[in-house]
Amino acid sequence: MxxxxxxxxxxxxxxxxxxxxxxxxxxxxxxxxxxxxxxxxxxxxxxxxxxxxxxxxxxxxxxxxxxxxxxxxxxxxxxxxxxxxxxxxxxxxxxxxxxxxxxxAASAPAASVAFPVSTYEALLSGPAGDVQLPETVAVVRKKKERVLQVAEYLAGPVKRAGNALRFSLEAKPTGSLRPDALMREALHGRSDVVLVSLTRVQQVDGDGKPVVS
Structure with a gap:
C-alpha cells in the first residue's frame, strides 16, 4: 500500500x-x-x-x-x-x-505496469517500405521455446517513413514481445538492409495517456 x-x-x-x-x-x-x-x-x-x-x-x-x-x-x-x-x-x-x-499521486499504478503500450522507432540502413513484420516470433524462456503471435502484441498500424519503421507493442499480464526480437526476425536473411538503431519514443497507459504529453 x-x-x-x-x-x-x-x-x-x-x-x-x-x-x-x-x-x-x-x-x-x-x-x-x-x-x-x-x-x-x-x-x-x-x-x-x-x-x-x-x-x-x-x-x-x-x-x-x-x-x-x-x-x-x-x-x-x-x-x-x-x-x-x-x-x-x-x-x-x-x-x-x-x-x-x-x-x-502516491496511489497511482506502479511504474512498471502503468504504461503497457510502448512505441518504438527502428532506424534502418535503407528504405523501410518493403520491410514487413513477421506473423510469429520464436523465443526461448526458461529453456523452453515459445512461438508468439505478433498480432496479439501489436497495437495499431505499422508506419514507415524513409528509413524509419515505427510500431507499438502492448505488454500483457502473461508476458511481452521484445522489440529487438521482433526486428531481428523481420530482417532475418536480408543483406540489403540492417538495423541501425532501435528507440522507444513513447509509452501510454490503457486510456492512451502518454508519460509526457
Whole structure:
C-alpha cells in the first residue's frame, strides 16, 4: 500500500548513446547513484534490507534507447520539481539525462505496469517500405521455446517513413514481445538492409495517456 506521507516524484529521462548498452539492472543502479549525488531527500524502505524507495518503468532490452523513460522517486519531504530537476541534471551523465520532473499521486499504478503500450522507432540502413513484420516470433524462456503471435502484441498500424519503421507493442499480464526480437526476425536473411538503431519514443497507459504529453 502506498504511503500517503511520501511525495512521489516522477522523473522523465532519455537513455541514449553508449548507455543504451547497459542492462536494466545497470541503469537502475546508475539512477540510484544519480539520486544520491543530487542529495534529494529520498525515502528508505523498511525491513531486513533497507534500500532507496524508487520504482522504474518497464525495462528496455540491452541496445535499445528511449526518449521518454521514467522512474518514480519517493521523497520524505517536498522539493520543488524544477529544483529537483536541476539537481538531478547536474548529477547525471549526458546519455542518461533527466528532462522533466513532476509529482504524481502516491496511489497511482506502479511504474512498471502503468504504461503497457510502448512505441518504438527502428532506424534502418535503407528504405523501410518493403520491410514487413513477421506473423510469429520464436523465443526461448526458461529453456523452453515459445512461438508468439505478433498480432496479439501489436497495437495499431505499422508506419514507415524513409528509413524509419515505427510500431507499438502492448505488454500483457502473461508476458511481452521484445522489440529487438521482433526486428531481428523481420530482417532475418536480408543483406540489403540492417538495423541501425532501435528507440522507444513513447509509452501510454490503457486510456492512451502518454508519460509526457
Amino acid at each position: 502506498a504511503d500517503p506521507s511520501l511525495f512521489r516524484l516522477r522523473v522523465v529521462f532519455a537513455k541514449s548513446g553508449r548507455l543504451c548498452q547497459l542492462s536494466h539492472l545497470e541503469i537502475a543502479r546508475t539512477l540510484e547513484r544519480i539520486v544520491r549525488r543530487a542529495q534529494l531527500p529520498y525515502a528508505i524502505t523498511q525491513g531486513f534490507s533497507p534500500h532507496m524507495k524508487i520504482s522504474f518503468g518497464s525495462a528496455l532490452p540491452v541496445g535499445v534507447g528511449g526518449t521518454r523513460e521514467f522512474f518514480d522517486l519517493f521523497l520524505t519531504s517536498y522539493v520543488n520539481a524544477e529544483a529537483a530537476l536541476k539537481q538531478l541534471q547536474q548529477a547525471s551523465p549526458a546519455d542518461l539525462m533527466p528532462e522533466q520532473c513532476f509529482y504524481v
